[in-house]
Amino acid sequence: xxxxxxxxxxxxxxSCTQCxxxxxxxxxxxxxxxxxxxxxxxxxxxxxxxxxRLFRIGAPMEALHVVHDGAFKTVALSDEGGxxxxxxxxxxxxxxxxxxxxxxxRCEAEALVPSIVCEVPLDALDEVCRxxxxxxxxxxxxxxxxxxxxxxxxxxxxxxxxxxxxxxxLHGLSERYRQLGRSPIEFNLPMSxxxxxxxxxxxxxxxxxxxxxxxxxxxxxxxGRQLRILDLPALETLxxxxxxxxxxxxxxxxx
Numbered sequence: 001x002x003x004x005x006x007x008x009x010x011x012x013x014x015s016c017t018q019c020x021x022x023x024x025x026x027x028x029x030x031x032x033x034x035x036x037x038x039x040x041x042x043x044x045x046x047x048x049x050x051x052x053r054l055f056r057i058g059a060p061m062e063a064l065h066v067v068h069d070g071a072f073k074t075v076a077l078s079d080e081g082g083x084x085x086x087x088x089x090x091x092x093x094x095x096x097x098x099x100x101x102x103x104x105x106r107c108e109a110e111a112l113v114p115s116i117v118c119e120v121p122l123d124a125l126d127e128v129c130r131x132x133x134x135x136x137x138x139x140x141x142x143x144x145x146x147x148x149x150x151x152x153x154x155x156x157x158x159x160x161x162x163x164x165x166x167x168x169x170l171h172g173l174s175e176r177y178r179q180l181g182r183s184p185i186e187f188n189l190p191m192s193x194x195x196x197x198x199x200x201x202x203x204x205x206x207x208x209x210x211x212x213x214x215x216x217x218x219x220x221x222x223x224g225r226q227l228r229i230l231d232l233p234a235l236e237t238l239x240x241x242x243x244x245x246x247x248x249x250x251x252x253x254x255x
Contacts, residue, residue: 047116054109061099063119067091070115071190076107085199092180094142112190157201165200166210167239185229
């Protein structure tokens, strides 16, 4: 008699959770065997020091990268040769999607703090996605979120008021931490204010003044890089404008 293989589902889920792959597989409702296939293809990379680059512009895309711990910034080159920060990536988020189209990275990823990443080889991922339809669907959701963040970045740059750009940036971080199952109102800013300024197209003095004003207005509290949002609805209103009022019901008949 063939002995059935017993999967320790709790162990596999802990392993994927430690790799932050819950953003891919755990919400998809896949079973023990499917989860084992995903767990088997994930490779843990050695830790990266602060300032170390994970991949560079022009490098071929060989894997998707998931931030296990730490944070990264992605940097592209402008037409004038200057560096432009195009994104930040938190623990639990994917990196490397910029190369999906042409197979080569159009930006480079640099660790903001000591970090660890997991990598999922593309050839193995393609095979597992064919076998696990739920994983493929969830991967598309994650890619869609990444595209949404790019659109949010463009919306930030379109705002004239620096205060609104900062509010949109902080509210966006809050939403991302919430989606990753972490506190949306109290978190650490892994990026420097200089990085924030370069990301938002501002100067560092403007960023510092905006943080101070938001703190004076009672919306946030900042201590070093530790940030606490004191009034999330007010921050959202500043970032996106007030919610549309409910329409006044139309009454029929003669008054």
